[in-house]
Amino acid sequence: MTMDTATTVLLRETLHEALSGNGRVDVPAMLAELGWDDVLAEDEAGATRLLFEEQGRALAASPALDAVVLRAIGLAAGPTRVLYPVDSWSSPDMLDGLLLGSVEADTSVLTPSGAGTSATLLCVRFPGRSPAEPVDALDPDAHWCRVRVAVSDAQPLLTGEAASRAWARGLAAGRRALASELIGSGRAVLDLAAEQVRDRRQFGRTIGSFQSVRHRLADAYAGLVGAAALVESAWADGSPSTAACAKAFAARSHAEVLANAMQVSGAIGLTWEHALHRHARRGFGLDALLGSADELVTDAGADLLAGFDLPRFPALDVTPVGTREEEA
Amino acid sequence: MADLVSAPPDLRDAAGYATSLAAALTDPSSPLPGFRGPEASTTELRVEHGRALLAELHIQGWNRYGWPVEAGGLGGGARHRAAFYDELSRAGIPAPEQNVILETIGPPILRFGPDLAARFLPACLRGEESWAQGFSEPEAGSDLAALRCRASREGPDGDFVVNGQKTWTTLGHLATRIALLCRTGSTESRHRGLSMLLVDLDSPGVTVRPIRMSTGTNETAEVFFTDVRVRADRVIGEVGQGWAIAMYLLQYERGMYAWMRQAVLFGLLGQLAEQVPAGARENGATRRALGEARLATAALRARSGVTVRRLADGETVGPDASADKLLLSRAEQTVLDVARRVLGPMFVLDPGAEAERWRSTWFYTRAASIYGGSAEIQRGILADRVLMLPGENDR
Numbered sequence: 001m002t003m004d005t006a007t008t009v010l011l012r013e014t015l016h017e018a019l020s021g022n023g024r025v026d027v028p029a030m031l032a033e034l035g036w037d038d039v040l041a042e043d044e045a046g047a048t049r050l051l052f053e054e055q056g057r058a059l060a061a062s063p064a065l066d067a068v069v070l071r072a073i074g075l076a077a078g079p080t081r082v083l084y085p086v087d088s089w090s091s092p093d094m095l096d097g098l099l100l101g102s103v104e105a106d107t108s109v110l111t112p113s114g115a116g117t118s119a120t121l122l123c124v125r126f127p128g129r130s131p132a133e134p135v136d137a138l139d140p141d142a143h144w145c146r147v148r149v150a151v152s153d154a155q156p157l158l159t160g161e162a163a164s165r166a167w168a169r170g171l172a173a174g175r176r177a178l179a180s181e182l183i184g185s186g187r188a189v190l191d192l193a194a195e196q197v198r199d200r201r202q203f204g205r206t207i208g209s210f211q212s213v214r215h216r217l218a219d220a221y222a223g224l225v226g227a228a229a230l231v232e233s234a235w236a237d238g239s240p241s242t243a244a245c246a247k248a249f250a251a252r253s254h255a256e257v258l259a260n261a262m263q264v265s266g267a268i269g270l271t272w273e274h275a276l277h278r279h280a281r282r283g284f285g286l287d288a289l290l291g292s293a294d295e296l297v298t299d300a301g302a303d304l305l306a307g308f309d310l311p312r313f314p315a316l317d318v319t320p321v322g323t324r325e326e327e328a
Numbered sequence: 329m330a331d332l333v334s335a336p337p338d339l340r341d342a343a344g345y346a347t348s349l350a351a352a353l354t355d356p357s358s359p360l361p362g363f364r365g366p367e368a369s370t371t372e373l374r375v376e377h378g379r380a381l382l383a384e385l386h387i388q389g390w391n392r393y394g395w396p397v398e399a400g401g402l403g404g405g406a407r408h409r410a411a412f413y414d415e416l417s418r419a420g421i422p423a424p425e426q427n428v429i430l431e432t433i434g435p436p437i438l439r440f441g442p443d444l445a446a447r448f449l450p451a452c453l454r455g456e457e458s459w460a461q462g463f464s465e466p467e468a469g470s471d472l473a474a475l476r477c478r479a480s481r482e483g484p485d486g487d488f489v490v491n492g493q494k495t496w497t498t499l500g501h502l503a504t505r506i507a508l509l510c511r512t513g514s515t516e517s518r519h520r521g522l523s524m525l526l527v528d529l530d531s532p533g534v535t536v537r538p539i540r541m542s543t544g545t546n547e548t549a550e551v552f553f554t555d556v557r558v559r560a561d562r563v564i565g566e567v568g569q570g571w572a573i574a575m576y577l578l579q580y581e582r583g584m585y586a587w588m589r590q591a592v593l594f595g596l597l598g599q600l601a602e603q604v605p606a607g608a609r610e611n612g613a614t615r616r617a618l619g620e621a622r623l624a625t626a627a628l629r630a631r632s633g634v635t636v637r638r639l640a641d642g643e644t645v646g647p648d649a650s651a652d653k654l655l656l657s658r659a660e661q662t663v664l665d666v667a668r669r670v671l672g673p674m675f676v677l678d679p680g681a682e683a684e685r686w687r688s689t690w691f692y693t694r695a696a697s698i699y700g701g702s703a704e705i706q707r708g709i710l711a712d713r714v715l716m717l718p719g720e721n722d723r
């Protein structure tokens with residue numbers, strides 16, 4: 001099932017309003033109130049895209065990503081949160097990664113470790129022996145924490161191929177959601193820049209009438225629509241490789257819209273007051289979660305060298321011929 | 329409208345059609361696998377290959393899906409045609425060169441000139457004729473509405489007499505007919521005084537000269553018209569409707585064409601991956617470069633797929649198709665820039681046909697940001713009509 005346009009618009013507005021509380025929204029409570037599980041049951045792809053786009057646009061912070069990853073992994077019961085590994089921190093006997101926001105006492109947290117046949121999905125009771133440490137240097141509004149747990153304090157839930165397949169599903173779903181969040185933030189950046197160049201006058205005319213300014217924003221727009229289409233196909237074909245491409249392309253498009261918006265906004269866009277830097281900070285953080293664009297691009301190239309098989313394009317199948325008016 | 333009542337049920341939806349076509353294209357007992365690449369080295373040979381391929385596909389009906397029964401097809405819509413190009417590319421069979429133009433001009437002729445489509449489109453599907461798109465002129469490139477090629481009405485039958493010149497006409501010297509955008513109003517009427525005629529290129533008074541492009545091949549042509557008589561029934565749509573038809577057409581030139589090219593680009597990426605020199609395969613820079621190329625192509629595929637779906641559902645895509653065209657330019661040029669870098673000395677030094685194909689394709693992809701409205705024109709359209717920025721002449 002997919003939502004119709006009217007439902008989509010309504011849901012987008014509702015989410016937009018609920019999330020625009022300046023980063024201090026209790027997103028899980030808000031979603032529970034909206035009856036989010038029913039919304040997901042109706043159109044998981046559409047609803048998830050909307051939620052994360054609006055979260056990105058509003059610069060809201062929440063552990064909503066955890067629910068997406070856990071849902072895709074599909075354990076019947078167990079962990080309710082996720083600890084995102086940071087490879088450069090972790091070691092074979094120490095789990096070391098990021099939590100999105102704080103956790104209450106006695107929460108069970110899922111985290112992956114290892115790869116391939118030595119992969120495991122572990123469950124950690126939290127808070128464990130080591131307290132969470134805020135990670136707020138770049139983006140304090142994201143409320144991330146660093147957590148270290150000894151592998152010996154964690155309990156394995158799945159091992160080997162089963163763990164690796166389950167985590168691949170979680171990764172793909174998480175990357176699709178993060179791509180949407182980057183797109184939402186990117187659209188907010190484009191809107192801010194467009195508004196600025198429509199208002200600001202120099203040389204007796206609005207700067208938005210200068211071709212170089214117009215063209216920068218048009219290019220940025222094309223990148224964002226490409227990213228949005230890729231997220232849609234990643235949901236439709238379900239393939240981890242399309243999900244990885246979607247996240248990488250979204251991060252690239254975010255960086256592009258940001259660079260162009262910062263340039264055309266002039267000094268005002270570089271002030272602490274202006275939201276641009278907050279979108280930049282959030283964008284860098286989202287890029288780092290679950291594989292940066294640079295890492296994913298390298299993987300995409302390695303895939304190609306290994307003889308990658310292009311998934312058939314699912315968006316062509318949605319409406320069988322004869323059920324709708326065709327152009328022909 | 330779709331009429332697939334006589335088609336087997338599994339071919340009525342594009343997915344089922346794609347699977348069956350994939351099997352047919354690789355069926356060793358059929359002549360179709362014999363059409364596999366590599367692509368021929370000249371435009372003339374590619375069109376010849378296309379003719380033979382279309383004739384063969386037509387026998388089994390594969391290339392008739394997606395076109396209406398009244399115009400020689402078997403029904404279905406743009407989804408079938410999109411699946412057709414994707415499956416050809418997967419099977420390593422170069423798509424018929426002439427279909428690039430058919431996909432651009434076919435939909436507007438079906439929509440605005442169904443009688444003309446019924447008369448002439450069936451022969452295109454059989455591979456017996458091909459068309460050309462006559463828009464650009466020496467003095468009317470980006471500023472298309474400045475075109476001067478004139479069609480004047482003469483005589484009691486309301487026939488037209490055409491005088492003027494077109495240029496950069498893709499496959500012009502190999503085509504049977506040309507969709508000619510010409511002036512029927514006053515010179516000052518700009519886009520209001522334009523009409524579109526379907527003109528036979530073997531008419532007396534037509535001279536066609538191929539133009540050798542930087543690819544080394546005769547991709548385009550100049551077409552001269554001197555007192556060429558065109559019957560009144562060759563107007564596509566109404567007199568004066570030319571601009572509206574051209575705008576309708578551009579959605580296909582920017583959407584379906586982009587889809588056709590993503591299929592080709594994914595094929596090229598596969599070939600490139602096989603040809604990366606052994607010493608460079610483990611190299612991080614090679615992987616990153618290939619990854620960038622794949623990313624750009626994946627975005628093009630996703631976006632043009634959405635656009636094709638919208639066109640198939642009868643939606644007006646309008647100015648939004650300009651984003652597809654920008655993604656197309658980026659993907660085309662990124663893939664071939666990466667090929668040039670990754671292939672290294674082969675690209676530069678190798679005299680062989682394979683290396684020449686990469687070089688020629690590199691030059692071909694430079695045109696992606698020029699034809700169909702240059703990248704600058706697309707950015708202007710997005711700025712004006714999608715982002716609603718102030719116009720370039722606003723103060």
Ligand SMILES: Cc1cc2nc3c(=O)[nH]c(=O)nc-3n(C[C@H](O)[C@H](O)[C@H](O)COP(=O)(O)OP(=O)(O)OC[C@H]3O[C@@H](n4cnc5c(N)ncnc54)[C@H](O)[C@@H]3O)c2cc1C
Nearest residue numbers: 461462463464469470496497498695698699700701702704
């Ligand atoms: C391979 C190929 C195939 C083609 N096939 C066909 C065909 O089949 N049928 C057909 O009718 N035409 C065809 N064309 C022609 C194509 O449509 C024109 O080349 C295109 O419209 C640009 O016109 P031009 O080449 O005269 O460039 P110009 O209009 O002279 O433009 C030159 C440069 O100036 C820039 N420029 C122009 N105006 C502006 C502006 N307002 N703001 C900013 N920059 C501007 C352009 O973006 C471009 O970069 C083909 C072209 C090529 C290269």
